[in-house]
Amino acid sequence: MTKRPVRQRIRQALLLLSLLLFPVTMNYFSPYVIIDGAAQGIINGSLIVFGIQFLAALFVGRLWCGWGCPAGGLGEACFTVNDKPLRGKQGNWLKWAIWAPWVGIIAWAAISAGGYHQVNFFHLTESGVSMDAPERYFIYYIVLGVFLALSVFVGRRAGCHTICWMAPFMILGRKLRNLGNWPALRLKAETERCINCERCTQACPMSLDVNGMVQRGVMENSECILCGSCVDVCPKKVISYTFSKGK
Ligand code: SF4
Ligand code: SF4
Ligand code: SF4
Structure with missing residues (x-):
């Protein structure tokens, strides 16, 4: 078996570490908690994290996806099960079809609440740890299960191509950077x-x-x-x- 380059071993170790930390961090990437926060006019953790992803993409593109994302770590861990490449652009549009109405719902919830008037990074995560009650494991396993199933049954990082609600923030940041060409x-x-x-x-x-x-x-x-x-x-x-x- 060929030894992997040191940089790639470090990268994959970081992705696995992030995957292990997912029970702690899940709410800060949650597509639901941001809606709940918006409905109460609260700038919450996931809104801040998605904002950081967009801003970071202006200078480092989708580095987060390659080096830090727990779902990316899960996707790459699945390479030992299914390493089939996804050629072509089939399915890349799907994440935009998910992202656009989702952003619309967030905006509608925030407008209905009279706009944002409070910041609480730990909204719905008062202890700081996302998995602080047994019932929350249900959501945890659904999220992991969907990404796992796509990787196992479709191919390499299939969830990143098709369903990720975070990728469009980074793609938009990157496109803006390309326009500005800084x-x-x-x-x-x-x-x-x-x-x-x-x-x-x-x-x-x-x-x-x-x-x-x-x-x-x-x-x-x-x-x-x-x-x-x-x-x-x-x-x-x-x-x-x-x-x-x-x-
Ligand atoms: S095909 Fe790719 S890996 Fe091979 S020499 Fe060209 S750039 Fe390098
Ligand atoms: S595309 Fe989404 S799921 Fe995949 S690594 Fe990037 S942020 Fe994570
Ligand atoms: S995603 Fe593909 S093209 Fe981009 S750095 Fe990784 S191997 Fe190279």
Whole structure:
């Protein structure tokens, strides 16, 4: 068995740690708690976290998805069960079909409450720990079960492509950054060194055609999570991280 590069072992250890902490952190990523907070005019933990994800994406894209998300950790843990790449863009639209009405409900709830007038990071999480009552494990296992089932029955990080309500915040931040074209964390490629071995494409946890991106000289892709797998697997060191403006 080939030994994984140190950077990838560190990354996967961080993802697993985040997955282990999910019983503590779940409410801060919750699509429900944010609605409950909005209905009472409360800026809660998940609203703040989603706001941070959007703002961070202006400079580091979807780094959170590659290095810190518990559901991402679960998705990659499932690679040992089903490592089938999801080629094409089928299903990527679904998360927008979920996200748009959900954001509409949050806005409607906040307007109905007369706007936000209070900040409580720990709204519905008074102890600071999300799993502070046995019945909350029901929600915990439903969330994990849906992401698990998609990874096991559909393929690599299928939940990230199709149902994630957080990804659109980061994609929007990233698109705004691209419009402004200010310095940010990106990938760059030296196409002339590429030998078309396709190892980058095979290694990509988001099933992107990385070799094609290299050949086109366009490394920007809204589904790229900046995990660095392609960077570390390339035998010719064609791909690298850069903190710079885009082309
Ligand atoms: S797409 Fe969603 S579930 Fe997947 S890693 Fe990113 S935030 Fe987590
Ligand atoms: S293109 Fe490279 S950095 Fe982006 S998700 Fe795929 S392997 Fe990770
Ligand atoms: S791994 Fe490197 S050399 Fe191989 S196709 Fe990808 S960029 Fe080209």
